[in-house]
Amino acid sequence: MSTSSYLIRGATIGAGATTDILTHGNVITAMGSGLDAAGAVVIDAQGLVALPGLVDLHTHLREPGYEQSETVLTGTQAAAIGGFTAVFAMANTNPVADTAGVVEQVLALGEAAGYATVRPIGAVTQGLDGQRLAELGAMATSRAQVRVFSDDGKCVSDPLLMRRALEYVKSFDGVIAQHAQEPRLTENAQMNEGEVSARLGLTGWPAVAEESIIARDVLLAEHVKSRLHICHLSTAGSVEVIRWAKARGINVTAEVTPHHLLLDEERAETYDSRFKVNPPLRRREDVLALREALADGTIDIVATDHAPHPSESKECEWGAAAFGMVGLESALSVVQETMVETGLLNWDDVARVLSITPARIGSLSTHGQPLTVGAPAHITLVDPNTRQTFSRQRLAGRSLNSPFLGLELPGRVMATLHQGYATVLDGILIESDIVAAHAEAVRRG
Amino acid sequence: MRHLLSTTELSREAAIELLDISEDMAAVADRENKKLPALRGKTVVNLFFEDSTRTRISFEAAAKRLSADVINFSAKGSSVSKGESLKDTAQTLSAMGADAVVIRHGASGAPAVLAASGWIDAGIINAGDGTHEHPTQALLDAFTMRRRIHGAGSRGKGLDGVSVTIVGDIVHSRVARSNVWLLKTLGAHVRLVAPATLLPVAVDSWPVTIDYDLDHALAESTPDVIMMLRIQQERMNDAFFPNPREYANVWGLSTARWAKLPATSLVMHPGPMNRGLEISSAAADSPQSTVLEQVANGVSVRMATLYTVLTSTREVSA
Structure with a gap:
């Protein structure tokens, strides 16, 4: 397959100037006006915003083991349609990604599919059981070069084990991404503990169960001088703890999900289990505090926590339903709705929180680079001026458990270039054999 | 009243009307013939995912006094304990032509899910759901x-x-x-x-x-x-x-x-x-x-509830 070349005409770079972008292979070769289109596929990007390809630090691709929910292929297709060119795949697969063998398998599946760069996240503890450390070093030195470790879905609740993990990953500049949930305080928890849970008779998931773990872990990270990342921060109190930790110079980063930026606990009123997620949707004042914290940098990034489930896991009573929602396809629209339309962030900031900083936290040097000549050709083009009802047609993964279906949201990804070839054009996914062939050509150089 | 899921749904007028109908039903219990023909031909299913003999027989007595046919579906020991979902159970009852489903379930909100699901067209009466309500x-x-x-x-x-x-x-x-x-x-x-x-x-x-x-x-x-x-x-x-x-x-x-x-x-x-x-x-x-009065009154109130739910005007598609 011949090397791809694209000429993107008239895109606005983030919040800045309008320019043409010329790519050749996996490199941006020229920027400016009146570039020569010879041999290049021309993309009319008038009115579109160009962002460095989005990077998701928190994705559940479900393969191996839960292929009825998602596979590496279908999950990265969802990523591509959402404008992502790299995803970090969480470790709670079956078998768990706690050995070099599993992370290399996930890496290889991602390379073969070609829709996005897949970076496996390694488990902190064997089998996510919270008892013994997984083979962190073997995963770090494997071909997958794992740098992010997480038991996500479960909290590393044992303080000594958490301390050891934080210390151990210093040898290869790793980071522990903590799912902050005190297990005893959240037994059988179903939704945010508060006025709504009291009325609905659903067991509460109190904010303090998240905040107390974050407080403990930032102090541990300070003590052992290591790097800590907090997954899906969800409460105003957690924001205060992170703000305090950062002011103290502690090396901590934090993420917020799109759903926690938009939705609140009142969605549980109808017991519609599409809104059942862990950590749960919180109060309106938490939602607003999270937006402010993302705007002022206390929260570093947006990560989707894309969590696909088959319909039978959601078509049931709330208590029996699975936790989680898909989010790759809708993330950019939700960020535009909650952060850009409200004036809290501009498009340069969006590039920072959805591409540049997540790539940096995950030590993924090939992604998250500002769009300049010589940078890799991972490019997302978004039309910010459209506003549509978010429908099933926008979902590209295997599962339909989106809480945003039926909501009117702004923005749509019109094109995604991953390592110089298109995975999405005109808002439509490129077919898998074409993408796989491009990926194969890139691997062969 | 299409369903009775929560007492939050009852206006003062609706609640007092239900209590007044319960008075009428209580008066029937004092007659020699305790049976009314009001719900003849209607099928009421008692769908109990949790044991509760008291509540079940109260609803059963209420339905029978109104001449409805009663089916008791105890999910304990049925296919439900082998993993049949609420959805499949509901669709089965729908296929059997249930007009009202009285549901007791261990999960809060299960009756609301049933009522909103489209799996079954019957009136849903909450007979106790988890730690939510027992209207x-x-x-x-x-x-x-x-x-x-x-x-x-x-x-x-x-x-x-x-x-x-x-x-x-x-x-x-x-x-x-x-x-x-x-x-x-x-x-x-x-x-x-x-x-x-x-x-x-x-x-x-x-x-x-x-x-x-x-x-x-x-x-x-x-x-x-x-x-x-x-x-x-x-x-x-x-x-x-x-x-x-x-x-x-x-x-x-x-x-x-x-x-x-x-x-x-x-x-x-x-x-x-x-x-x-x-x-x-x-x-x-x-x-x-x-x-003991509470037990006796339970039958009257459940008669009033079944009667109100099963005689409410439905939107019928042409």
């Missing part, structure tokens, strides 16, 4: 209070100004929730008494007065009604309170506490009772106790 229990409690307080002149009346003290495991009680909303709607003043471990953390948002101390609560004002809730066995060993003895000492309606109440204060309990724990036998068997 017919609250209706029969209100009916019992109204009859005791207003006697033959009950029709058309609410419970305005009546003080009701509910004591016990509020946080896990569907009876308490349904009562709080309905009693508020009917104009009563509700006081909840429990250790803080057995109250929801956000209980201050409820339209009630809170007290952690039963003696203090009774000293502050004499209630017209005191309702004791059952302490479930599984709470005993989960740090909600130190032990049953301390609970009984502090929050039980002991003989001594009962003896201080005026003869006009009603003593209620939704049953089944733990005698000696939340209520003494002297209180339970006293003339102020309405425990």
Whole structure:
């Protein structure tokens, strides 16, 4: 397959100037006006915003083991349609990604599919059981070069084990991404503990169960001088703890999900289990505090926590339903709705929180680079001026458990270039054999 | 009224109308022929995912007195325990032509999910869902209070100004929730008494007065009604309170506490009772106790509920 070349005409770079972008292979070769289109596929990007390809630090691709929910292929297709060119795949697969063998398998599946760069996240503890450390070093030195470790879905609740993990990953500049949930305080928890849970008779998931773990872990990270990342921060109190930790110079980063930026606990009123997620949707004042914290940098990034489930896991009573929602396809629209339309962030900031900083936290040097000549050709083009009802047609993964279906949201990804070839054009996914062939050509150089 | 899922859905007018229809139904029970033809040809399914013989036979008696056909579907020991979903069960009942489904389920919100699902077109009556609500229990409690307080002149009346003290495991009680909303709607003043471990953390948002101390609560004002809730066995060993003895000492309606109440204060309990724990036998068997009336009134209120749900005008697609 011949090397791809694209000429993107008239895109606005983030919040800045309008320019043409010329790519050749996996490199941006020229920027400016009146570039020569010879041999290049021309993309009319008038009115579109160009962002460095989005990077998701928190994705559940479900393969191996839960292929009825998602596979590496279908999950990265969802990523591509959402404008992502790299995803970090969480470790709670079956078998768990706690050995070099599993992370290399996930890496290889991602390379073969070609829709996005897949970076496996390694488990902190064997089998996510919270008892013994997984083979962190073997995963770090494997071909997958794992740098992010997480038991996500479960909290590393044992303080000594958490301390050891934080210390151990210093040898290869790793980071522990903590799912902050005190297990005893959240037994059988179903939704945010508060006025709504009291009325609905659903067991509460109190904010303090998240905040107390974050407080403990930032102090541990300070003590052992290591790097800590907090997954899906969800409460105003957690924001205060992170703000305090950062002011103290502690090396901590934090993420917020799109759903926690938009939705609140009142969605549980109808017991519609599409809104059942862990950590749960919180109060309106938490939602607003999270937006402010993302705007002022206390929260570093947006990560989707894309969590696909088959319909039978959601078509049931709330208590029996699975936790989680898909989010790759809708993330950019939700960020535009909650952060850009409200004036809290501009498009340069969006590039920072959805591409540049997540790539940096995950030590993924090939992604998250500002769009300049010589940078890799991972490019997302978004039309910010459209506003549509978010429908099933926008979902590209295997599962339909989106809480945003039926909501009117702004923005749509019109094109995604991953390592110089298109995975999405005109808002439509490129077919898998074409993408796989491009990926194969890139691997062969 | 298409479904009865929660007492929050009942306006004052709708609640009083239901209680008045319950009076009509109670009058039928006094006749020699206790049966009405009102629901002849209708099929009522009692869908019980949790054991509750009392509630099930109350609904069964109510449906039969209205001449409905009754199918009892006990999910215990049926295919449900082998993993059949609520959806499949509902679709099965729909295929069998159920007109109303009386559902008892361990998961809060299961009746609401059923009503909104489109899996079944029947009217849904919540017979207790998890720790959410038990609306017919609250209706029969209100009916019992109204009859005791207003006697033959009950029709058309609410419970305005009546003080009701509910004591016990509020946080896990569907009876308490349904009562709080309905009693508020009917104009009563509700006081909840429990250790803080057995109250929801956000209980201050409820339209009630809170007290952690039963003696203090009774000293502050004499209630017209005191309702004791059952302490479930599984709470005993989960740090909600130190032990049953301390609970009984502090929050039980002991003989001594009962003896201080005026003869006009009603003593209620939704049953089944733990005698000696939340209520003494002297209180339970006293003339102020309405425990057996509550059982009898339960049938009348459930007749009224079934009748109202099954005769409500449906939107029929052409």
